Amino acid sequence: MDNEKMKTLKNDYNQIEMSKEQVDKMKKNIENAKKAKVNKNNKHIVFKVSVAAAAAALILIPNISKEAAYAMSHIPVLGKLVEVVTFRDYQYEDDRHKADIEVPELIADQIETESGTEKEVQKNLEKTTKEINTEIQKITDDILTEFKEEIKDKEGYQDVIIKHETIATTDDYFTLKLICYQGAGSGAEWDYFYTIDLKTGNRLALKDLFSNGSDYLTVISENIKEQMKNQMKEDENIVYWVDNEEIPEWNFEKITDETSFYLNSSGNIVICFDEGDVAPMYMGCVEFEIPNDAVSGILKN
Secondary structure, eight states, X not given: OOHHHHHHHHHHHHTOSSOHHHHHHHHHHHHHHHHTOSSTTSXXXXXXXXXXXXXXOOEEEOOOOHHHHHHHSOOOEEETTEEEEEEEEEEEEOSSEEEEEEEEEEEEXXXXXXXXXXXXXXXXXXXXXXXXXXXXXXXXXXXXXXHHHHTBBSSOOEEEEEEEEEOSOOSSEEEEEEEEEEEESEEEEEEEEEEEETTTTEXXXXXXXXXXXXXXXXXXXXXXXXXXXXXXXXXXXXXXXXXXXXXXXXXXXXXXXXSEEEEOTTSOEEEEEOTTSSSOGGGOSEEEEEOHHHHTTTBOO
């Protein structure tokens, strides 16, 4: 991609419809959320809602019992030992703004066994689901609190949506995806992935998949860069911040242990980036499936 096109993209990227104040506040809240995260291997985010609201009541279904949650929700069995319900539901709408927030809750099924190993899995699973539920509730509570504060203004438009879905759940792993969207002139989406190792009951970190001492972060990062370059060669509308001498500070260099990921139905690692992390905002949230042959030599047996 030539430098002129890159400069144009950078200008377009900087000229998003949200004000500089809104963007700065959003970035500040993202950093605060990272510092307050429950588990060091997973990040969460609080995004700033800058909107106005006409006088209207916020429809809010507060904390309810698990029995009521079961009664209200369709409860699929998402993987052995784990189920999910929509535990709380926040709704608000008028002619200028809308909040549609679903709060999922994970429930650890009881294991009917005397096996010491499975009892340990059960104990770990209960602890893990509790931690994930606490993190998700913190995200949604912060969003709702800020929404209620900001709608006291008398100008602006805003959409805030939080949904969830399960992805690539197998007998060995369970993954919940939390989808957060904010629209204020322009829109932005952030996704969170919560993966549980059902063999141990523990939350899965990227390092857990690799042999001790292996440089898996570099191996994965180099594969992602290769995929980025190949995609840009094949489609001129695809743009990533990689190997550009004109704007080197934007270039993607390397993932970290906090970078979001999940395991797909083929058992391959999928690395996930939020909007604007490694590409212009118009590219949305992007994912890279890491082929098994790229990491097979360093995976744990």
